[in-house]
Amino acid sequence: MAHYPPGGQTHPHPRQEPRYPGPITLARLEEIFRDCVDFVRRTVWVGEDPERSVTLVYLSGMVRMERVSDYLLRPMAQDPELARCAGAVPMMERMRQGALYNLTIEARDSLDQVVFDLVAGWCVLMFPGETTVLSCFTGTEEKRSISAPDNETVLKGSKDAFVESLRTNTSIVRRHLKAPELRIQEQIVGRQSATLVDLLYIEGITNPHLVEQVAAQLRDIDIDGVFSTGAIEEYIVPAERTPFPLIQYTERSDRFCAGLAQGRVGILIDGIPLGYLAPAVLGNFLQAPQDKSSNWLLATVLTVLRYFCMLTTLLLPALYIAMVTFHQEMIPTRLALSIIAAKQNVPFRSAFEVIVLLIAFEILQEAGLRLPQSIGQTVSIIGGLVVGSAAVEAKIVSPAVLIVVAVAGIAGYTMPSQELGGALRIWRFVLVLLSSAAGLFGTVVGAAVLIVHLAGIESFGVPYLTPFAVGTGRNPREHVLLRRPMPQIKDRPAALKPRNRRKQR
Amino acid sequence: MKRTVLLVLLLMLLLTGCRRYSGVLPYAREIEDMELMRTLGVDDAGEAGVVVTASGGTSQEETEVVSGQAGAISAAVLELQGEGSSYLYFGHVTQLLLGEGLAKRGVIPSLDYVLRDVEMRLETAVYLVRGGTAEQAIEAAADDGSATDRLEALAADAALTANSMPRTVKDVLAELDRQSASFVPAVLADDGLTAAGYGILKDGVLVGWAEGDAALGVNLIFGKVDADVVEVEAPDGTTAVLRVVGAATSVRPVWDGDTLTGFRVHCKVDANLAEGSAMPDEATLTALEEELARTEADRMAQALELSRALDADYLGLRHSAAFRKPWRKEVLLGTSSMEGLTLEASAQVVIQRSYHADG
Numbered sequence: 001m002a003h004y005p006p007g008g009q010t011h012p013h014p015r016q017e018p019r020y021p022g023p024i025t026l027a028r029l030e031e032i033f034r035d036c037v038d039f040v041r042r043t044v045w046v047g048e049d050p051e052r053s054v055t056l057v058y059l060s061g062m063v064r065m066e067r068v069s070d071y072l073l074r075p076m077a078q079d080p081e082l083a084r085c086a087g088a089v090p091m092m093e094r095m096r097q098g099a100l101y102n103l104t105i106e107a108r109d110s111l112d113q114v115v116f117d118l119v120a121g122w123c124v125l126m127f128p129g130e131t132t133v134l135s136c137f138t139g140t141e142e143k144r145s146i147s148a149p150d151n152e153t154v155l156k157g158s159k160d161a162f163v164e165s166l167r168t169n170t171s172i173v174r175r176h177l178k179a180p181e182l183r184i185q186e187q188i189v190g191r192q193s194a195t196l197v198d199l200l201y202i203e204g205i206t207n208p209h210l211v212e213q214v215a216a217q218l219r220d221i222d223i224d225g226v227f228s229t230g231a232i233e234e235y236i237v238p239a240e241r242t243p244f245p246l247i248q249y250t251e252r253s254d255r256f257c258a259g260l261a262q263g264r265v266g267i268l269i270d271g272i273p274l275g276y277l278a279p280a281v282l283g284n285f286l287q288a289p290q291d292k293s294s295n296w297l298l299a300t301v302l303t304v305l306r307y308f309c310m311l312t313t314l315l316l317p318a319l320y321i322a323m324v325t326f327h328q329e330m331i332p333t334r335l336a337l338s339i340i341a342a343k344q345n346v347p348f349r350s351a352f353e354v355i356v357l358l359i360a361f362e363i364l365q366e367a368g369l370r371l372p373q374s375i376g377q378t379v380s381i382i383g384g385l386v387v388g389s390a391a392v393e394a395k396i397v398s399p400a401v402l403i404v405v406a407v408a409g410i411a412g413y414t415m416p417s418q419e420l421g422g423a424l425r426i427w428r429f430v431l432v433l434l435s436s437a438a439g440l441f442g443t444v445v446g447a448a449v450l451i452v453h454l455a456g457i458e459s460f461g462v463p464y465l466t467p468f469a470v471g472t473g474r475n476p477r478e479h480v481l482l483r484r485p486m487p488q489i490k491d492r493p494a495a496l497k498p499r500n501r502r503k504q505r
Numbered sequence: 506m507k508r509t510v511l512l513v514l515l516l517m518l519l520l521t522g523c524r525r526y527s528g529v530l531p532y533a534r535e536i537e538d539m540e541l542m543r544t545l546g547v548d549d550a551g552e553a554g555v556v557v558t559a560s561g562g563t564s565q566e567e568t569e570v571v572s573g574q575a576g577a578i579s580a581a582v583l584e585l586q587g588e589g590s591s592y593l594y595f596g597h598v599t600q601l602l603l604g605e606g607l608a609k610r611g612v613i614p615s616l617d618y619v620l621r622d623v624e625m626r627l628e629t630a631v632y633l634v635r636g637g638t639a640e641q642a643i644e645a646a647a648d649d650g651s652a653t654d655r656l657e658a659l660a661a662d663a664a665l666t667a668n669s670m671p672r673t674v675k676d677v678l679a680e681l682d683r684q685s686a687s688f689v690p691a692v693l694a695d696d697g698l699t700a701a702g703y704g705i706l707k708d709g710v711l712v713g714w715a716e717g718d719a720a721l722g723v724n725l726i727f728g729k730v731d732a733d734v735v736e737v738e739a740p741d742g743t744t745a746v747l748r749v750v751g752a753a754t755s756v757r758p759v760w761d762g763d764t765l766t767g768f769r770v771h772c773k774v775d776a777n778l779a780e781g782s783a784m785p786d787e788a789t790l791t792a793l794e795e796e797l798a799r800t801e802a803d804r805m806a807q808a809l810e811l812s813r814a815l816d817a818d819y820l821g822l823r824h825s826a827a828f829r830k831p832w833r834k835e836v837l838l839g840t841s842s843m844e845g846l847t848l849e850a851s852a853q854v855v856i857q858r859s860y861h862a863d864g
Contacts, residue, residue: 325533328541329596329624336541336597343537350535439531 015191015222018112023131026055029124032115038062046076046091047083054091055126058138062121067138071101072123088127092134095125104137116194143168144273149251156293161251166196166270169253173200173266173275176257181205187218189232193225197232200266207263207497213460214265214278232269233276237459243426245419246459248280255289263498265460279459279496281466283480285417286310291483299483306414307481313412314424314450317354318435318443320404324350326439343398351436353397357405358429360387365409466495540569540591543653545625546639547615548604550574555607555615557581558640559593560647568651570643578618596624600656601631601674602639603689608704608711612689613681616709619674627675630660633704633711637694645696655698659690667733667749668720669700681709684824685841686817688715688723707817715811722808722850725772725801726820728752734779737796745793747856749801751775756825758837759847765836767847768822770809774801774852778859794854805850816844 022028026041033039038060046052054076058068076082082099085091096105108114109132114124121139146168148154149161158176162169170184185199197218201211217236226232229249237246250256256275260266267276277284286306291299323330324339331339346353364383368376388406391397408428415421427450434442457464467480492498546558554576561569571593573584586593601619603612619625634642646655660671669690680687688703691714702716703723715723724730733749752774759767776797778785785793812820818841827837 324536326531328534328536328539328594329626331536333541333543333597333599336536340537340539340541343535346537437530439533441531 018110020111020115022111024109024111024114024126024133025131026057026126028111029057029114029118033059033118044073044076046085047080048077049083052083052085052091053128055128056123057118057126058123059118059121062119062140063123063138064121064140067102068123071138072125072136075100088130092127092130092132095134100134100136102136102138106135108133108135116188119194141165146172152250152252152255152289154252155290157252157289158254160253162253162256162268162273162275164271164273166198166268169268169273169275170198170200172253173257173260173268176253177202177260182260185215187215189218189221190223190225193227195226196270197226198268200260200268202260202263205261205263205492205498205500206265207499210279210460210496211265214267218267226269226271229269229272229274232267236267236278242453242457243423244282244454244457244464245285245417245423246278246280246457246464248277248284248417249274250277250289251275252289258292261503263492263496279462281459281462281464281495282420282454282468283466285415285420288416292486296483296485300481303481303483306416309411309414310420310424313408313415313421314428315431315443315447316408316411317358317404317428318431318446319440320401321351321354321432321435322439322443324400325436330440339398339400342400345395346398347395348397350401351432353401354405354432355429355436357397357401358408358432361405361409362425462495466493470495534592538592539594541597542593542595543597543651544600544602544643544656545595545598545629546602546604546634546643547578547607548638548640549607549610555581556638556640557585558602558643559585559595559598560643560651560653561593568647570647572640578615579622594624595622596626598625598629600653601629602634602642602656602692603631604634604638604640605636605704605711606638608633608689608706611709612677612706612711613709616674616678616681620678627673627678629674630656630671631674631677631689632656633689633691634694635691635701635704635714641694642692642698645694646698648696656692659692659698659700666700667724667730668702668717670724670727670729677706680819680821681706684818684821686815686819688819705811705815705817705819707815707819712817713811713815715808717807718804719807719811722804722806723820725752725774725805725852726754726770726808728754730774735776735797735800737793737800739785739796740789740792745778746780747776747793747797748779749774749776749797750857752801754805756822756829758826758830758833759849760833763836765846767849768809768826769849769851770805770822772801772805772850772852774798774854776854776856778856790856794856797856798852798854801852801854802850805852806848809848809850813843813846813848816842818843822848 020032030039030041036059040058040060042056043053044056046054056068056072079099082091082094085094092107096107108117114133114135117135118124121137122135123138125134125136127133143165144163146160146163148159160172162172174182179202181203183201183203187197187199189195189197199211199215199218214236221232221235223231223235233247248259251274253275256266256277259277264277264279267278286303288302291303294302328336343350348356360383364380367383368380371379388402392399392402412421412424415424431443431446434446436442438445454464455469463470487504490504491501492503494501540561542559542561544560548556548558550556553574555578556572556574557578558570558572571585571588573581573588575581575584582595601615603615607615616631619629620627659669672689677687677689686705686707688705691701691704692698693701702714702720704711705713705715721733724733730749730752735747735749736744737747739745752772754770754772757769757771758765759769774797808820812818812822822843823837823841827834830837
């Protein structure tokens with residue numbers, strides 16, 4: 001029976017270091033991996049000499065059998081020089097020096113390290129009477145092949161999206177960024193999952209203080225496991241009470257590498273096919289990866305359009321309620337007459353109509369996401385078109401409200417970042433409620449609170465409203481609203497405090 | 506946590522419906538519960554005060570006309586509210602009609618009502634009903650559409666007819682305050698609300714009318730001419746049709762030493778040959794230009810003569826002159842009287858082109 005302290009409050013307990021103390025013995029390993037059907041041990045004779053035996057230990061399924069057979073077992077059985085070694089220590093040394101064909105062979109004298117090696121797909125060779133063992137990497141490399149990103153459409157650009165294998169992802173980055181200054185630091189996160197998390201940056205460009213800050217945040221994570229993106233995201237960004245994203249993610253390797261070259265820090269997590277970039281400010285979430293591939297004029301127009309859509313999705317329902325319920329004089333006369341005609345015989349108040357339709361919109365969206373794609377589309381069609389038009393015809397909602405909510409919803413879909421879109425949806429509800437209570441006054445107060453909130457948050461020391469709220473130095477040419485031609489953007493963003501600001505001649 | 510709960514409880518007070526707490530919030534009123542009034546008419550009712558008439562709707566639907574009488578405009582408007590089932594909303598009133606009788610008693614209270622009322626706008630266009638009442642005009646227009654649509658069409662065509670121009674409550678109030686005189690477009694109380702020149706106000710009271718050529722002269726002085734058609738006699742005895750497509754007027758003060766003796770109004774007119782043969786020879790052209798200049802100068806002179814005769818600077822000559830000579834501002838704006846001043850009008854015409862295919 002589980003024991004809970006009085007009051008139901010649990011207390012943090014420190015992580016045990018090392019997790020498995022004591023000498024490396026076969027009995028200890030068998031105890032640690034008791035009741036594990038995949039734990040395999042096999043004693044082999046070196047050079048067919050029963051007096052010289054070695055115990056091979058591995059976890060079945062985690063190692064690649066061909067490698068074990070070809071690189072370890074075959075030379076041990078067939079190499080006559082190994083059979084002539086006088087004792088275990090010279091034999092181990094000879095194996096390390098090249099008698100075994102395996103690429104990676106490490107001597108281990110810590111039980112903790114050996115246990116985690118086995119879990120990671122290493123094969124352990126144990127010598128009778130010795131507390132030091134040889135650990136050989138023979139892990140399987142079963143992984144999804146590199147493919148085009150699913151959620152970030154690529155029209156012009158590379159199609160090598162990140163996959164679940166961390167080492168594959170780092171290799172993709174290396175192929176894009178061939179600079180030897182690319183640094184990849186690794187940490188293990190999660191008591192149970194022991195997930196590898198890599199920190200990437202370019203030495204000489206990225207602010208070292210920023211690197212240290214992110215690394216410290218990663219070091220501080222003490223959780224059970226990294227099974228979702230939130231496990232890392234929510235721990236490494238400062239604990240802000242905000243729905244707005246403070247770290248940017250992408251599945252596109254080119255975008256990730258562009259971020260590194262800009263002076264940002266990248267994070268890759270084993271098992272998650274995404275790359276994270278820090279710090280990230282509001283402007284980053286309004287830029288689509290396609291912008292850099294498009295003509296600068298087109299990219300500028302599209303960026304302005306996205307800002308307009310952001311304001312539309314945030315404010316349109318609130319403004320509609322404010323104008324229809326409190327400030328009718330703001331509506332052009334003919335439009336007001338049309339709205340009156342459309343709302344005749346609709347039994348509900350405007351604010352109630354808008355709130356109910358916004359909730360219905362969220363429900364439809366959620367239902368579409370959770371269902372398989374084919375059924376999801378059907379739900380959207382039935383919900384959006386059939387129920388929508390039926391509700392209008394039955395005079396349950398007015399067409400004007402339906403249009404307002406639909407326009408606000410569609411405008412929200414232009415956000416390149418789903419996280420930003422989600423935050424705007426939450427604030428849209430807040431503004432609608434304020435507008436229902438106090439009209440334009442409430443909307444303006446809500447918008448002011450939102451701006452104050454945004455102005456108060458930072459992402460790794462960079463104000464979230466950069467460069468709107470803070471100076472960016474002389475001649476700022478960064479892509480915010482206006483995307484200048486590439487040859488004119490000579491500097492990296494000043495807000496990142498890169499060690500080398502100039503990025504081109 | 507406690508602070509959050511306290512804040513939520515305080516906010517919930519606003520939802521209790523108790524006016525003591527909710528009074529800080531603006532008052533909500535659903536748009537579908539409203540009847541949008543678009544034209545407001547005010548007439549004199551003698552000892553009984555004023556009659557207020559309002560109409561809403563568009564020509565596509567039935568126009569609703571309501572009327573109320575009380576000692577003051579506010580009270581009459583309140584009486585109107587009791588007539589209909591919906592709340593009458595005056596935030597969309599774009600036209601204000603004032604009866605002739607009321608204008609003769611004074612327009613200031615009506616304009617002041619627009620200025621002070623929270624729903625009405627200063628951008629509301631104002632018209633005088635010549636020879637009738639605003640109620641008659643609104644009722645007549647309602648039989649054939651709505652007064653609002655008719656007046657909006659009149660305002661849109663004003664520059665084409667060149668004998669009317671829209672004026673807002675703000676314009677008139679500002680001019681009455683600045684120069685003690687102003688002018689307001691007039692309409693007849695027929696079903697078409699026909700334009701009938703301008704009513705001239707002095708100290709807020711209707712003192713005269715500018716009609717016919719005088720009204721055209723007013724438009725010339727204000728440069729509100731887009732397509733006035735003028736027939737002039739050519740040297741060969743035929744009639745030439747000229748279309749006036751633009752006018753720019755300057756006002757110069759005339760001094761005798763430091764004494765202001767009058768104003769010289771000069772108008773540069775652009776015209777095109779609208780009908781007839783191709784562009785005539787130079788001599789004929791000059792003759793046509795001189796003839797049109799005489800006509801336009803005469804029109805302006807009639808408008809100026811009204812200003813002198815009524816002793817009302819309704820054209821704002823003193824202010825126009827003060828813009829040109831700001832160092833004489835004190836003398837020019839020291840008084841608004843036009844008595845004893847010589848008012849001269851001259852025009853210079855340029856015929857730019859002919860509408861004939863050969864130019």
